[in-house]
Amino acid sequence: MPVNPNDPRVKRTRRLLLQSFMELVEQRKNIYSISVQDIADRATVNRATFYAHFEDKYAFLECWMREKFQRKLEETLPHASLTDMNSLRTVILTVFRFLARTRQYMVPANVEFEPLFEIAMQKELYRLLFEWLKDRSDASVPRTTVETTALVMSWGILGSAVQWSRSPQNRTAEEMAGEVLAVAAAGLAPVMA
Structure with missing residues (x-):
């Protein structure tokens, strides 16, 4: 039976699992070596409870990264939503x-999880961009165009950041964010009211 994500008990259990995982990461630094059993033991729940909330360790890790990224966006973005091009620049940065x-903080053993973490971030970026564009687009713009624009923009922003983070080459994050914003602004023109 699927769990109800709005149930306070479910929220508490998920929070406990995520917190337990963070404690294990701080101790070991190696995500790969942390098993579902380790997480369940630390959270003082059984494996069945873990699997009632998450399909597997990969679904758990995606949720963990998405929540970490959401918290960072909430810290830097007023009201945790986009309002204008300045807030878009804040998101990009x-x-x-x-x-x-x-x-x-990535150790070599964790490299295999990078694509999973990137996808989690992209999903959150997509959600944020789609909500903004949906509210800002002209009524004549088809929903599919808004969805496609949010999809392309989310992958474009993330892809630029991934490439830069692997090899910054004397370009600051601020410089890159400005350049990506210029390209993003042009890409948003067809849907912006």
Whole structure:
């Protein structure tokens, strides 16, 4: 039976699992070596409870990264939503800084999880961009165009940040965010009211 994500008990259990995982990461630094059993033991729940909330360790890790990224966006973005091009620049800069910081803490054994973490971030970026564009687009713009624009923009922002974080080459996050914003602004023109 699927769990109700709005149930306070479900929220508490998920929070407990995520917190337990963070404690294990701080101890070991190696995500790969942390098992579902380790997380369940630390959270003082059984494996069945873990699997009632998450399909597997990968679904758990995606949720963990998405929540970390959401919290970072909430810290840097007023009202945790986009309102204008300045807030879009803040989001872009946050992505660049978040990836750079995350990369500092990655150990070689964790590299296999990078694509999973990037997808989690892209989903959150897509959600944020889609909500903004849906509210700002002209009524004559088809929903599919808004969805496609949010999809392309989310992958474009994330892809630029991933590439830069792997090899900054004397370009600051601020410089890159400005360049990506210029390209993004042009890409948003067809849907912006």
